[in-house]
Amino acid sequence: MRARAVIDLAAVRANVRALRKRAPGAQLMAVVKSDAYGHGAVRCGRAAREAGAPWLGAALPEEALALRAAGDTGRLLCWLWTPGGPWGRAIEQDVDVSVSGMWALREVVAAARGVGRAARVHLKIDTGLGRNGCPPEEWTELTTAARAAEAEGVLTVAGVWSHFACADEPGHPSIAAQLAEFHRALAVAEAAGLRPEVRHLANTPALLTLPEAHFDLVRTGIGVYGVSPSPELGTPEDFGLRPAMTLEASLASVKRVPAGHGVSYGHHYTTPGETTLALVPLGYADGVPRHASGAGPVLVAGKWRTVAGRIAMDQFVVDLGGDRAEAGAPAVLFGPGDRGEPSAEDWARAAGTIGYEIVTRIGKRVPRVYVDSEVPAQAGDRSEGDTALTGGVA
Numbered sequence: 001m002r003a004r005a006v007i008d009l010a011a012v013r014a015n016v017r018a019l020r021k022r023a024p025g026a027q028l029m030a031v032v033k034s035d036a037y038g039h040g041a042v043r044c045g046r047a048a049r050e051a052g053a054p055w056l057g058a059a060l061p062e063e064a065l066a067l068r069a070a071g072d073t074g075r076l077l078c079w080l081w082t083p084g085g086p087w088g089r090a091i092e093q094d095v096d097v098s099v100s101g102m103w104a105l106r107e108v109v110a111a112a113r114g115v116g117r118a119a120r121v122h123l124k125i126d127t128g129l130g131r132n133g134c135p136p137e138e139w140t141e142l143t144t145a146a147r148a149a150e151a152e153g154v155l156t157v158a159g160v161w162s163h164f165a166c167a168d169e170p171g172h173p174s175i176a177a178q179l180a181e182f183h184r185a186l187a188v189a190e191a192a193g194l195r196p197e198v199r200h201l202a203n204t205p206a207l208l209t210l211p212e213a214h215f216d217l218v219r220t221g222i223g224v225y226g227v228s229p230s231p232e233l234g235t236p237e238d239f240g241l242r243p244a245m246t247l248e249a250s251l252a253s254v255k256r257v258p259a260g261h262g263v264s265y266g267h268h269y270t271t272p273g274e275t276t277l278a279l280v281p282l283g284y285a286d287g288v289p290r291h292a293s294g295a296g297p298v299l300v301a302g303k304w305r306t307v308a309g310r311i312a313m314d315q316f317v318v319d320l321g322g323d324r325a326e327a328g329a330p331a332v333l334f335g336p337g338d339r340g341e342p343s344a345e346d347w348a349r350a351a352g353t354i355g356y357e358i359v360t361r362i363g364k365r366v367p368r369v370y371v372d373s374e375v376p377a378q379a380g381d382r383s384e385g386d387t388a389l390t391g392g393v394a
């Protein structure tokens with residue numbers, strides 16, 4: 001196998017349980033948008049539900065509908081809609097839908113009438129993120145109109161919610177401001193006659209650091225996958241979380257080269273002496289960030305190596321110095337650290353980005369191999385695209 005992203009479903013379940021413990025008064029929503037941050041939405045969604053997540057969260061309606069098509073039946077919220085979105089299909093499939101403005105409310109009402117079934121709606125207020133969400137000036141109009149539609153029986157307002165801008169920077173003044181704005185929005189909704197089942201505001205960093213933001217439901221994505229939302233907050237271990245993804249490859253070539261040999265496009269690395277070069281068959285097409293050229297860490301032959309020269313589309317090189325390895329030997333880019341390998345956060349630092357982007361961008365060309373460190377995987381327990389489970393990872 002050229003390369004694989006090994007996903008430990010036991011880690012996903014353990015993370016959900018650890019996160020639930022930190023928000024004991026709230027229900028947990030496992031956010032599985034963008035194919036569960038690259039980990040596989042169907043398998044991770046199922047694992048999260050097994051560990052006690054009554055809710056799943058998706059950004060796009062097609063993500064939510066794909067979960068339904070795969071047999072998921074629990075509560076499922078979907079929040080990133082554009083005009084003409086498949087509201088009717090979402091309502092038929094019992095997907096909770098987010099509404100951030102009057103245009104969306106009108107479309108939901110029309111779609112619910114069309115399919116003859118009440119929609120479950122979460123009204124979103126922009127408390128300061130400045131992204132999606134209803135501006136506070138229009139909130140009274142939106143909540144009043146939603147209440148009227150509810151009284152008619154065409155929808156139920158199941159949630160009122162918002163999203164933080166700087167929850168990963170504890171003490172940032174916007175946090176208190178957003179909390180206060182959210183309380184105001186809840187009061188306006190109540191005055192309009194709404195009695196939402198769940199009020200929700202917290203993402204992973206707020207779940208970990210801000211109990212007063214937990215309300216009835218916490219929406220946690222990155223924590224479920226065992227990646228830290230921010231190195232300043234702490235490591236996954238600090239929060240009792242375990243990275244679920246290991247990205248590894250088999251060396252495609254190992255060869256001796258003389259001193260002064262240029263390596264990879266642009267010759268940004270030149271061998272300082274006679275040495276051994278190992279070729280890792282993963283590149284930016286697989287989601288290994290080109291920005292980490294000359295910087296990304298890889299465990300090969302028992303030591304951390306640094307990417308030598310540029311990361312190309314399909315491959316990059318590491319300099320083994322005086323060490324030896326055989327073609328086919330493992331190169332581990334990141335994982336939970338059991339074998340001393342780097343973390344996704346290490347790659348984020350090397351590429352000037354965040355751990356979220358590292359795991360989410362691992363490409364389609366890299367097969368996901370599911371293992372379960374609690375229960376050994378069975379031969380028949382494979383999803384589409386899995387190629388091998390024998391051995392798994394220790």
Ligand SMILES: *Cc1c(COP(=O)(O)O)cnc(C)c1O
Nearest residue numbers: 031163203204205219220221222
């Ligand atoms: C992605 C997302 C989340 C999850 O954020 P994490 O930081 O990964 O926990 C929660 N809510 C919304 C609206 C999101 O888009």
